[in-house]
Amino acid sequence: MRAYIFLDKVFCLGLAAAFAVLASFSVQAQGWESLRKDGIHDPRAPAAKELQEPAAALSKLTTDNTGNMVRWVQALEKGEINPRASIRPDTKIRVYDSDSLLNLKGGMPIVRFPHRQHTQWLDCSNCHDHLFKAEAGANQLSMLKILEGEQCGVCHGAVAFPLTECFRCHSVARPGNVLRPTLPIAIPPGAVPPR
Numbered sequence: 001m002r003a004y005i006f007l008d009k010v011f012c013l014g015l016a017a018a019f020a021v022l023a024s025f026s027v028q029a030q031g032w033e034s035l036r037k038d039g040i041h042d043p044r045a046p047a048a049k050e051l052q053e054p055a056a057a058l059s060k061l062t063t064d065n066t067g068n069m070v071r072w073v074q075a076l077e078k079g080e081i082n083p084r085a086s087i088r089p090d091t092k093i094r095v096y097d098s099d100s101l102l103n104l105k106g107g108m109p110i111v112r113f114p115h116r117q118h119t120q121w122l123d124c125s126n127c128h129d130h131l132f133k134a135e136a137g138a139n140q141l142s143m144l145k146i147l148e149g150e151q152c153g154v155c156h157g158a159v160a161f162p163l164t165e166c167f168r169c170h171s172v173a174r175p176g177n178v179l180r181p182t183l184p185i186a187i188p189p190g191a192v193p194p195r
């Protein structure tokens, strides 16, 4: 599989159809649907009037242009939200501050997987070891599997930002990539070195 990047346009043989489907999902997800019209809540239920509307709650947070329109990592980092870390006092919170560089042999920019941002929301056991072995280079990752809802796609496109945001994952340029100006060129400090 090869990908060619010309400025903002991505031409990717074989994946084009899947992206068209994804793009239509992300268009549907624009804005915040009222609870009474979302097809999930019963508009006749007495509680429908009591519940806070998503727009009222979410429009105050750092906005995103996709998904559910909130840039959640930034909302947390800026202190706009302060979620309770656990229900039980004996729960051990584990944050791991290390980046893994994935997709070192492909044509797309390298994928930087940030542990810190993930472990601020999730426990190690959400991923290790049933989704990913905790060992650099030990996983057979594939964009097709991700698009089919496996690996990163278990969450991205479901509860985390959608897969149409290619460069949020493919964020580290390699020589030969035609870059968007916003892409970082250097390998971030603390990253797992190329293997």
Ligand code: HEC
Residues within 6 Å of the ligand: 001, 002, 003, 010, 012, 019, 102, 103, 104, 105, 106, 107, 108, 109, 111, 140, 141, 142, 143, 146, 152, 153, 156, 162, 163, 164, 165, 166, 167, 168, 169, 170
């Ligand atoms: C949630 C993170 C994520 C998003 C979003 C994402 N990818 Fe990927 N992608 C990956 C990972 C992880 C791999 C690594 C597979 C490997 O190690 O070989 C990958 C691999 C690939 C590959 C194969 C390797 C290569 O570089 O040639 C292509 C092509 C690709 N992605 C294209 C895309 C395109 C196009 C988009 C946007 C429509 C996209 N990806 C969005 C995580 C992501």
Ligand code: HEC
Residues within 6 Å of the ligand: 094, 095, 096, 098, 099, 100, 101, 102, 113, 115, 118, 119, 122, 123, 124, 125, 126, 127, 128, 132, 133, 134, 135, 136, 137, 138, 139, 192
């Ligand atoms: C959202 C999923 C996810 C969560 C949560 C997660 N990891 Fe990982 N972890 C990964 C991925 C993806 C890799 C990359 C493996 C590779 O290189 O193929 C990885 C690799 C690792 C590695 C090997 C690379 C390195 O950094 O040395 C260790 C160790 C590790 N994780 C520890 C942890 C610990 C400890 C936690 C909890 C504090 C945790 N992980 C939480 C997805 C996750």
Ligand code: HEC
Residues within 6 Å of the ligand: 071, 072, 073, 074, 102, 111, 112, 113, 114, 117, 118, 121, 122, 126, 127, 131, 151, 152, 153, 154, 155, 156, 159, 160, 161, 168, 169
């Ligand atoms: C168990 C769920 C889960 C899995 C699996 C997962 N992620 Fe995430 N990811 C999240 C959540 C939750 C966030 C924070 C919310 C958001 O940004 O939408 C996040 C955020 C991110 C961010 C944004 C960090 C920032 O600074 O904005 C990147 C990049 C990312 N993930 C890449 C990946 C890659 C690459 C993989 C696969 C190797 C992966 N994720 C697998 C849940 C997951």
